[in-house]
Amino acid sequence: MIGPAVAWISMARPSEPILHVDLDAFYASVEVLKDPSLRGKPVIVGGTGSRGVVTSASYEARRSGVHSAMPSVRARRLCPEGIFLPPDFEAYRVHSNRFREVMLSFTPLVEPISLDEAFLDVGGATRLFGEPPEIAGKIRDAVLEGLGVTCSAGVASTKFVAKLASAHCKPDGLLHVPAAQTIGFLEPLPVGRLWGVGEKTADLLGRLAIRTIGDLARTPEQVLQRLVGEAAARHLTQLAHGLDEREVIPYEAPKSIGHEETFDRDLDDDGEILRELLHLSGRVAARLREDGYRARTVTLKARLANFTTLTRSRTVRDPTDVGADLFHAVGELYRALPGTGRRIRLLGVQASGLERAGAEQLALLRAGRWDDVERTLDRIERRFGRGSATHATLLDRDRGRPRSPAAARDPTLDPGFRPSGEPPYNR
Amino acid sequence: MKFRCDRDALSEALQTVQRGVSSRPGIPALTGVLLDGAADGQLTMTTTDLEVSARLTIDVQVTEPGVALIPARLLTDTVKSLSDAPVDVETDQSQARIRCAAYEGSLRLLPAEDFPGLQEPGGTRVEADAGAFAEAVSQVARAASRDEARPVLTGVLVEVSREGCVLVATDSYRLAVRDLVASADGEAKAIVPERAFSEAGRAAAGDEKGKVEILVDDAQVSFRAGGLTLTSRLIEGEFPNYRQLLPDTHESRLTVSRQQLLDAVRRVGLLARDTTPVRLEFNALGVKLSSSSPDLGQAVETVEARYEGDDLTVAFNPQYLIDGLTAAVGESVRLDVRDGLKPGVVHGESDGFTYLVMPVRLPAAVV
Numbered sequence: 001m002i003g004p005a006v007a008w009i010s011m012a013r014p015s016e017p018i019l020h021v022d023l024d025a026f027y028a029s030v031e032v033l034k035d036p037s038l039r040g041k042p043v044i045v046g047g048t049g050s051r052g053v054v055t056s057a058s059y060e061a062r063r064s065g066v067h068s069a070m071p072s073v074r075a076r077r078l079c080p081e082g083i084f085l086p087p088d089f090e091a092y093r094v095h096s097n098r099f100r101e102v103m104l105s106f107t108p109l110v111e112p113i114s115l116d117e118a119f120l121d122v123g124g125a126t127r128l129f130g131e132p133p134e135i136a137g138k139i140r141d142a143v144l145e146g147l148g149v150t151c152s153a154g155v156a157s158t159k160f161v162a163k164l165a166s167a168h169c170k171p172d173g174l175l176h177v178p179a180a181q182t183i184g185f186l187e188p189l190p191v192g193r194l195w196g197v198g199e200k201t202a203d204l205l206g207r208l209a210i211r212t213i214g215d216l217a218r219t220p221e222q223v224l225q226r227l228v229g230e231a232a233a234r235h236l237t238q239l240a241h242g243l244d245e246r247e248v249i250p251y252e253a254p255k256s257i258g259h260e261e262t263f264d265r266d267l268d269d270d271g272e273i274l275r276e277l278l279h280l281s282g283r284v285a286a287r288l289r290e291d292g293y294r295a296r297t298v299t300l301k302a303r304l305a306n307f308t309t310l311t312r313s314r315t316v317r318d319p320t321d322v323g324a325d326l327f328h329a330v331g332e333l334y335r336a337l338p339g340t341g342r343r344i345r346l347l348g349v350q351a352s353g354l355e356r357a358g359a360e361q362l363a364l365l366r367a368g369r370w371d372d373v374e375r376t377l378d379r380i381e382r383r384f385g386r387g388s389a390t391h392a393t394l395l396d397r398d399r400g401r402p403r404s405p406a407a408a409r410d411p412t413l414d415p416g417f418r419p420s421g422e423p424p425y426n427r
Numbered sequence: 428m429k430f431r432c433d434r435d436a437l438s439e440a441l442q443t444v445q446r447g448v449s450s451r452p453g454i455p456a457l458t459g460v461l462l463d464g465a466a467d468g469q470l471t472m473t474t475t476d477l478e479v480s481a482r483l484t485i486d487v488q489v490t491e492p493g494v495a496l497i498p499a500r501l502l503t504d505t506v507k508s509l510s511d512a513p514v515d516v517e518t519d520q521s522q523a524r525i526r527c528a529a530y531e532g533s534l535r536l537l538p539a540e541d542f543p544g545l546q547e548p549g550g551t552r553v554e555a556d557a558g559a560f561a562e563a564v565s566q567v568a569r570a571a572s573r574d575e576a577r578p579v580l581t582g583v584l585v586e587v588s589r590e591g592c593v594l595v596a597t598d599s600y601r602l603a604v605r606d607l608v609a610s611a612d613g614e615a616k617a618i619v620p621e622r623a624f625s626e627a628g629r630a631a632a633g634d635e636k637g638k639v640e641i642l643v644d645d646a647q648v649s650f651r652a653g654g655l656t657l658t659s660r661l662i663e664g665e666f667p668n669y670r671q672l673l674p675d676t677h678e679s680r681l682t683v684s685r686q687q688l689l690d691a692v693r694r695v696g697l698l699a700r701d702t703t704p705v706r707l708e709f710n711a712l713g714v715k716l717s718s719s720s721p722d723l724g725q726a727v728e729t730v731e732a733r734y735e736g737d738d739l740t741v742a743f744n745p746q747y748l749i750d751g752l753t754a755a756v757g758e759s760v761r762l763d764v765r766d767g768l769k770p771g772v773v774h775g776e777s778d779g780f781t782y783l784v785m786p787v788r789l790p791a792a793v794v
Contacts, residue, residue: 364602365672
């Protein structure tokens with residue numbers, strides 16, 4: 001009767017199943033990958049202007065005292081030889097996606113916190129990959145190999161201890177805090193390291209001579225309550241004892257991306273309605289591009305003045321992240337709606353059947369060049385803010401006032417319109 | 428009809444006349460090959476699937492002129508399997524009797540009156556060297572589209588002028604253009620189905636030293652090479668204006684051994700997939716090729732070459748690049764690039780061939 005017992009043992013959850021993996025000086029490391037001549041130099045990302053702040057600094061720059069969130073003026077003073085670079089989020093996103101793929105090859109339970117760090121629950125992965133510290137080591141190797149960037153990993157029984165552990169062993173380190181040693185590990189750390197303890201709370205606690213997590217653990221909860229309130233006191237006491245019930249919540253790809261808008265007054269003019277659809281299509285497409293998806297299915301939602309809601313879907317031939325394509329589809333769906341003289345209360349455009357946008361084979365012959373136009377718009381908006389460049393027809397998009405008659409004749413409002421018949425890319 | 432001929436000649440002719448013609452046409456009569464033995468000793472064989480028809484004439488000994496429609500596949504297989512001796516064919520109202528050495532067999536005939544009459548080739552006449560034509564076909568045909576959704580792109584554009592002939596194909600991801608030296612008695616423009624076009628090239632390749640004759644009218648095109656006449660219906664529609672796609676200048680140019688680059692693309696391309704193309708990094712030392720797939724592995728290879736231009740990274744579908752490099756002729760090729768979003772242009776050593784290939788946009792321009 002050994003069999004079942006063995007099976008039970010091997011399926012037992014390890015006592016420290018939580019990993020926190022954090023890429024080292026991520027943005028700066030990516031900049032070094034882009035330009036290897038920067039290796040070994042104090043690279044500082046952000047703060048290229050006179051007023052910015054540092055978003056990431058290489059370890060060489062950190063040695064001069066530069067750290068992230070520091071005003072660039074200060075960073076320049078501390079590290080005059082520093083190489084200041086503007087952030088390149090597209091590149092960071094690509095590496096971040098690869099980082100996520102590496103982690104997902106070990107367990108589906110990956111909770112990304114930002115582009116460069118994530119929690120993992122490897123409790124179910126031990127049969128395949130070994131004990132959690134071993135898995136952490138494998139992930140570190142795979143990240144270095146796949147991205148060319150080092151990372152640090154903390155292994156613990158709870159999320160926040162894992163995070164403290166990875167911070168503790170940075171850079172390029174691995175720290176395993178066995179459950180039995182958690183209290184000992186936390187004991188000497190300053191209270192400011194605890195999740196939820198900012199400068200202000202640290203000051204408050206300092207007044208009671210609570211400086212380390214150990215100090216905090218020895219302070220009765222009732223005492224803390226008077227200082228920080230009931231909820232926070234409970235939270236801090238638990239953390240100080242190494243308790244953290246938060247689970248790893250895996251990231252899930254969105255099933256659809258949509259935008260809808262309810263109007264101040266009902267719309268009854270086709271030109272105006274199409275203009276709203278153009279606007280909504282553009283916003284949905286921008287989100288698709290930002291999140292890195294292409295959609296197969298486009299849905300139009302229209303709520304009439306009498307609260308009847310009509311929805312119509314269409315599947316496009318090639319998955320798209322281009323607003324002009326979405327608009328082409330919803331425009332046709334709108335025109336095919338039954339009845340005439342409708343009054344529209346709400347319009348929505350939804351993209352579903354999402355798939356990851358990877359590399360894209362470009363074509364010589366295309367119906368239009370909206371693709372390039374919209375990607376350029378993205379860049380302009382990223383730099384100058386939303387709405388800083390848009391379709392001319394959306395310029396005076398001001399509901400409640402009569403629309404300009406010119407807009408009604410704008411050919412881009414015709415869903416059948418393609419900016420140029422056959423012509424391909426521009427030389 | 429009654430004739431005697433050499434087994435090899437008959438076998439080869441039957442195989443040739445069946446290529447390019449659909450093996451599964453809708454009408455029974457179209458599964459046959461029409462044999463027409465003339466008193467002057469010429470045996471003409473014709474097949475058709477209504478889209479494409481092929482006609483070939485060989486010299487035989489005709490003792491009794493006549494016409495018969497014989498199941499093509501069966502006749503071809505039979506003749507192919509015969510021993511190397513003269514073949515005697517004799518037909519009556521209902522069957523064809525075949526005799527060769529000790530073999531004797533008979534095949535039931537198809538009704539010859541069901542076989543469609545074919546329109547005689549006509550229109551603008553073009554003549555070119557068969558060898559050059561065969562080369563041109565192999566260079567261009569590979570760029571034609573296989574996607575029936577855009578029929579025009581499944582064909583090859585044949586543009587005839589008094590200066591010569593231009594052959595063009597594109598599947599919208601790449602474009603192949605070949606200028607062919609030819610003499611023509613007029614102007615014409617036709618979109619020829621790729622299958623017929625390639626078949627014509629094959630026939631021309633078999634008669635390299637000879638000439639190929641092309642006849643184009645509004646509805647059909649005929650190619651005559653090596654005794655074979657291949658006639659095809661044209662694809663209707665407007666071919667994209669390819670001239671405006673051809674860049675007239677270049678910014679960055681790689682001059683490289685064709686074979687070396689081709690081999691490198693093949694090797695490194697083995698690890699490429701749809702979403703992970705082959706990246707080419709151009710710099711003063713030449714070009715560095717790399718590809719990586721998260722779940723497969725990665726490969727890198729540097730090819731030394733002359734490169735004039737700014738450092739650039741452009742990603743391509745390796746197969747498209749392989750097609751272009753294979754099609755270009757000569758020891759070295761020039762590869763012009765512009766940036767990661769504009770087409771790369773492959774030129775061989777002669778000026779007659781240009782191959783454009785669109786890059787693959789990587790998720791982020793820098794990586």
